[in-house]
Amino acid sequence: MLKLHKTAIGPKFPDFSSAKTPLKPHIAPPPPPAVAEVDVTSITNHVLKTNPEILTQNLPTLVQWTPELVHTILKRLWNHGPKALQFFKALDSHLSYTHSATAFDHAIDIAARMRDYKTLWALVAQMRTIKLGPGPKTFAIILERYVASGKADKAVDLFLSMHKHGYPQDLTSFNSFLDVLCKAKQAEIAYNLFKVFRRKFRVDMISYNILANGYCIMKRTPKALEILKEMVERGLEPNVMTYNIILKGFFRAGQTKEAWEFFLQMKRRKCEIDVVTYTTMVHGFGVAGEVERSRKLFDEMVGAGVLPSVATYNALIQVLCKKDNVENAILVFDEMLRKGYLPNVTTYNVLIRGLCHVGKMDRAVEYMDKMKEDECEPNVQTYNLVIRYYCDDGEFAKAFELFEKMGSGHCLPNLDTYNILISAMFVRKKSDDLVVAGKLLIEMIDRGFLPRRFTFNRILNGLLLTGNQEFAREILRLQSGSGRLPRHFRL
Numbered sequence: 483m484l485k486l487h488k489t490a491i492g493p494k495f496p497d498f499s500s501a502k503t504p505l506k507p508h509i510a511p512p513p514p515p516a517v518a519e520v521d522v523t524s525i526t527n528h529v530l531k532t533n534p535e536i537l538t539q540n541l542p543t544l545v546q547w548t549p550e551l552v553h554t555i556l557k558r559l560w561n562h563g564p565k566a567l568q569f570f571k572a573l574d575s576h577l578s579y580t581h582s583a584t585a586f587d588h589a590i591d592i593a594a595r596m597r598d599y600k601t602l603w604a605l606v607a608q609m610r611t612i613k614l615g616p617g618p619k620t621f622a623i624i625l626e627r628y629v630a631s632g633k634a635d636k637a638v639d640l641f642l643s644m645h646k647h648g649y650p651q652d653l654t655s656f657n658s659f660l661d662v663l664c665k666a667k668q669a670e671i672a673y674n675l676f677k678v679f680r681r682k683f684r685v686d687m688i689s690y691n692i693l694a695n696g697y698c699i700m701k702r703t704p705k706a707l708e709i710l711k712e713m714v715e716r717g718l719e720p721n722v723m724t725y726n727i728i729l730k731g732f733f734r735a736g737q738t739k740e741a742w743e744f745f746l747q748m749k750r751r752k753c754e755i756d757v758v759t760y761t762t763m764v765h766g767f768g769v770a771g772e773v774e775r776s777r778k779l780f781d782e783m784v785g786a787g788v789l790p791s792v793a794t795y796n797a798l799i800q801v802l803c804k805k806d807n808v809e810n811a812i813l814v815f816d817e818m819l820r821k822g823y824l825p826n827v828t829t830y831n832v833l834i835r836g837l838c839h840v841g842k843m844d845r846a847v848e849y850m851d852k853m854k855e856d857e858c859e860p861n862v863q864t865y866n867l868v869i870r871y872y873c874d875d876g877e878f879a880k881a882f883e884l885f886e887k888m889g890s891g892h893c894l895p896n897l898d899t900y901n902i903l904i905s906a907m908f909v910r911k912k913s914d915d916l917v918v919a920g921k922l923l924i925e926m927i928d929r930g931f932l933p934r935r936f937t938f939n940r941i942l943n944g945l946l947l948t949g950n951q952e953f954a955r956e957i958l959r960l961q962s963g964s965g966r967l968p969r970h971f972r973l
Contacts, residue, residue, distance in 0.1 A: 526891035561894035563930025594627035664696025698731025733766030768801025803836025838871035873906035
């Protein structure tokens with residue numbers, strides 16, 4: 483039987499070795515290691531494995547706590563929201579350590595992601611009590627989470643009432659909110675707010691750029707061009723960022739001919755053409771299948787005295803992986819190293835994806851190991867893409883081996899990880915696989931992820947159809963008792 487992360491099964495969600503296994507009582511973990519031997523990973527694992535009551539007692543004395551260490555641990559625990567909040571609260575009563583505003587913002591972001599609004603606003607109130615905020619970043623986090631969860635109306639209400647929380651609105655916070663709305667494909671709401679408040683906040687070029695980008699994200703380049711025209715009519719001169727936004731918008735909408743003409747206009751008007759412009763062109767034409775044109779633009783930028791950035795190399799490597807040959811992408815990667823560029827996690831991820839796509843899984847895993855050698859640790863996206871390809875190849879044991887590594891306290895699985903593995907468990911339609919899917923469901927909910935209604939119903943119905951009725955009922959009892967059951971489920 484495939485193992486799941488033991489750290490996820492706490493007192494409310496015990497582990498099941500089979501559909502008919504009785505619930506096991508919670509057993510407290512062994513005491514933490516000596517302070518001198520503790521590192522970030524071992525602290526993270528201690529938090530993951532420890533009962534909340536015991537954690538509150540022994541955590542303050544575990545190490546010499548600093549804001550930087552707490553921030554690092556909170557980031558490690560990011561994909562286990564309940565444990566992250568337990569860790570944050572366990573340090574509240576520490577005698578010599580006090581949470582920073584950044585730590586509060588991390589905790590508020592985690593609570594908001596879990597849609598635990600009661601905890602969120604309790605943390606905001608606590609910030610006010612100890613005079614740490616809330617500040618502009620705090621509001622930006624809450625606004626973004628409201629919009630992401632489909633509550634744009636609540637986000638607007640919050641923005642309009644920010645002054646009641648001790649932080650008056652200004653142009654910076656207004657632009658930040660417009661950006662949140664636009665990146666969530668709510669450009670119309672953003673533009674309506676813009677029209678109401680542009681005089682009050684004396685909107686600037688940044689405001690217009692944000693709106694233009696919002697319409698480009700939605701592939702509405704004609705509207706983005708209208709925003710550009712309005713900007714000029716109001717006496718604001720477009721900058722290179724404005725032109726790059728429009729250029730990228732054309733490529734997003736599949737308008738390569740228009741993108742090329744716009745690029746030529748930039749040259750004729752002697753507009754500044756920077757590394758972002760060329761990177762956009764290299765990526766845009768490459769994704770459109772014009773690999774040779776993409777390569778020529780890459781060479782042109784070097785000839786024009788514009789040095790490529792890591793992002794430019796990433797764009798070319800991705801293009802070659804998708805539209806040409808992964809071996810050619812590796813040649814560019816090697817050239818990048820020879821020229822002294824340090825690849826980042828995106829560089830490795832696009833290359834690993836390319837290797838996975840052509841079935842070279844062993845080499846993909848070798849590049850994961852190389853990441854560690856280059857002090858560029860694999861992130862959750864790295865693990866997810868390799869796990870996905872292993873599942874697509876029917877290599878479920880290898881997929882779960884990687885999944886277990888993610889539970890080591892360095893890179894915890896996220897919602898996508900669970901969805902990939904749960905979907906894979908339905909391929910063979912085996913009873914044991916459906917039990918694993920049920921365990922994954924319990925674990926993901928325990929970690930603060932709310933499954934889609936479709937996923938929840940699919941697992942419960944799958945368990946019923948494969949003779950695992952008791953396990954299905956146990957999941958239902960556990961989740962309804964915890965208050966984390968998705969609405970409108972059917973069984």
